[in-house]
Amino acid sequence: DIQMTQSPASLSASLGETVTIECLASEDIYSNLAWYQQKPGKSPQLLIYYANSLNDGVPSRFSGSGSGTQYSLKINSLQSEDVSIYFCQQNYDSPYTFGAGTKLELK
Amino acid sequence: EVQLVESGGGLVQPGRSMKLSCAASGFTFSNYGMAWVRQAPTKGLEWVATISYDGSSTYYRDSVKGRFTISRDNAKSTLYLQMNSLRSEDTATYYCTRDKRRVCDYWGQGVMVTVSS
Numbered sequence: 001d002i003q004m005t006q007s008p009a010s011l012s013a014s015l016g017e018t019v020t021i022e023c024l025a026s027e028d029i030y031s032n033l034a035w036y037q038q039k040p041g042k043s044p045q046l047l048i049y050y051a052n053s054l055n056d057g058v059p060s061r062f063s064g065s066g067s068g069t070q071y072s073l074k075i076n077s078l079q080s081e082d083v084s085i086y087f088c089q090q091n092y093d094s095p096y097t098f099g100a101g102t103k104l105e106l107k
Numbered sequence: 108e109v110q111l112v113e114s115g116g117g118l119v120q121p122g123r124s125m126k127l128s129c130a131a132s133g134f135t136f137s138n139y140g141m142a143w144v145r146q147a148p149t150k151g152l153e154w155v156a157t158i159s160y161d162g163s164s165t166y167y168r169d170s171v172k173g174r175f176t177i178s179r180d181n182a183k184s185t186l187y188l189q190m191n192s193l194r195s196e197d198t199a200t201y202y203c204t205r206d207k208r209r210v211c212d213y214w215g216q217g218v219m220v221t222v223s224s
Contacts, residue, residue: 034210036152043202043214044152055212087152091209095168098152 002026002090006099012107017078021102023088025069032092033071035064037084038101044087048073080106109133111203111215118221119193129186129203129215136184137161140206143177143188145199146217153199156188157206170196193222 003026013019023033031051036044046055048064051071061076075082083106088099115127129141142157156177157166165177176189186203200219204211 032209036211043217044211045214046210046212049207049210049212089152089154089211094154094157094166096154096157096209098154100151 001095002029002093002097004088004090004097004099006088006102008102009100010103010105012105013078014107015078015080019075019078019104021073021086021088021104023066023071023073023099025071025090028068029090029092031067032090033064033066034089034091035062035073036087036089037082038087039081039084047086075104078106109205109213111205111213113201113203113215113218116201116218116220118223120224121194121222123193124189124191125193125220126190127188127201127203127218127220129188131184131186131203131205134205136179137181141177141179141186142204142206142211143186144202144204144211144214145197145220146202147196147199150199155201157209158186190220193220195222198222 005024007022033051035048037047038044047058052064063074085101085103087101110132112130119125140159143155158177162179174192178187200217202217203215205213
């Protein structure tokens with residue numbers, strides 16, 4: 001199975017700040033990487049697919065980048081509604097494994 | 108508006124069976140693959156199974172292979188997950204998701220399954 005190592009596990013940032021979350025795959029996943037946001041008590045929602053494609057309706061302050069085994073999610077100008085847990089997922093090879101999540105809180 | 112509504116969860120004893128359903132609306136169900144993803148309490152996400160748009164292909168994670176069966180009824184726009192020989196480690200919230208090239212682009216609200224004696 002492909003292992004997805006996500007960092008940091010938790011993150012505290014101020015409103016308006018830029019934050020970056022990293023995801024490292026145990027092998028090349030050829031940009032088959034998605035990012036999801038899970039707000040407290042809610043279902044996950046797709047933010048980014050194919051490493052850098054923004055899903056419909058997702059604010060442009062979210063962006064994804066990376067290739068090979070290293071990927072990142074960047075949130076510009078942090079808003080209060082961005083408080084969530086963020087997960088990466090490789091969809092290159094079954095089983096389609098997720099990272100352990102990054103809990104983003106406001107400072 | 109895409110809607111996925113799961114049902115059928117609850118408390119079940121180890122070794123028993125349970126069947127989850129997911130009613131889909133707001134899109135042409137028969138055009139999309141579908142998947143189940145689960146999340147144990149306070150834990151991360153775990154892909155469980157995927158079924159192709161026409162039901163001809165199914166894929167499972169190893170830990171549920173031979174115990175769980177994913178199926179669909181395109182006439183009813185409904186996805187199913189038959190779970191047999193349930194174990195305590197199957198305790199989780201189960202999410203029905205729409206599969207778009209192996210990406211879960213829509214998620215249901217989830218249904219809780221608790222396996223305990």
